[in-house]
Amino acid sequence: MAKAQINPGRARWLEVLGVSMPLCLSYIPIGLACGILLHAAGFNFIMILIVSIVVFSGGAQFILASLLTINAPLSSIFLTLFFLELRYALLGSSLSKYIKSESQHFIWLFAVSMNDENYAINYLKFATDKKWTPKDALMVEHYSLISWSVANMVGGLIGSAISINLEVVDFALTALFLYMIVMQVQSHLTLLISILSAVLAVVFMVLTKSIIGVIIATLIASFVGLLIEN
Numbered sequence: 001m002a003k004a005q006i007n008p009g010r011a012r013w014l015e016v017l018g019v020s021m022p023l024c025l026s027y028i029p030i031g032l033a034c035g036i037l038l039h040a041a042g043f044n045f046i047m048i049l050i051v052s053i054v055v056f057s058g059g060a061q062f063i064l065a066s067l068l069t070i071n072a073p074l075s076s077i078f079l080t081l082f083f084l085e086l087r088y089a090l091l092g093s094s095l096s097k098y099i100k101s102e103s104q105h106f107i108w109l110f111a112v113s114m115n116d117e118n119y120a121i122n123y124l125k126f127a128t129d130k131k132w133t134p135k136d137a138l139m140v141e142h143y144s145l146i147s148w149s150v151a152n153m154v155g156g157l158i159g160s161a162i163s164i165n166l167e168v169v170d171f172a173l174t175a176l177f178l179y180m181i182v183m184q185v186q187s188h189l190t191l192l193i194s195i196l197s198a199v200l201a202v203v204f205m206v207l208t209k210s211i212i213g214v215i216i217a218t219l220i221a222s223f224v225g226l227l228i229e230n
Contacts, residue, residue, distance in 0.1 A: 016139045024147035035155020041065040052152035099134040113141035197221040
């Protein structure tokens, strides 16, 4: 019994690490691919590290690499990433009740470290484990951030050692989002909105002749889906 009480803080971070480990391991292959593609798009080792920490979003970083390879204007890149990452406002609001008693500094640090996967883990733990604390949740975010950043950096080093055909960036991005769509199709409404989004994207891309057409199509399709669902 006495041995179990030795250094309980260390035991806790190890326990949280065990919860985070499946997520951290899953980041390795896609993180390596993302680092390779970012290097192919012109990022050096330091810039890959900065982007992986500041953005911390696989989808956003793949899009960033893709848009840079086609020399998209900065305004289009900014708007695309802004609307793509806007979902975190909704995700964060659902966790706010669990961390509202923490300091503003803690909440800021928690917000900038959150992504889809560590959100899912923390939401489940908060909902099912009464012992799960905001500090535990922040550790999950930091473990996943470290794993993702290291995988990105290693991918960047691999990319500097081999030659990558930039056409693979578009293929990888398309495959990533097709996978994301397939995993989310759980009803006829989701399938309908996915098809509507694709059609509208083609129409508005032709009309605007820029990536902004995709943003317009996304907003319209999302609004139509909301109306139908309600």
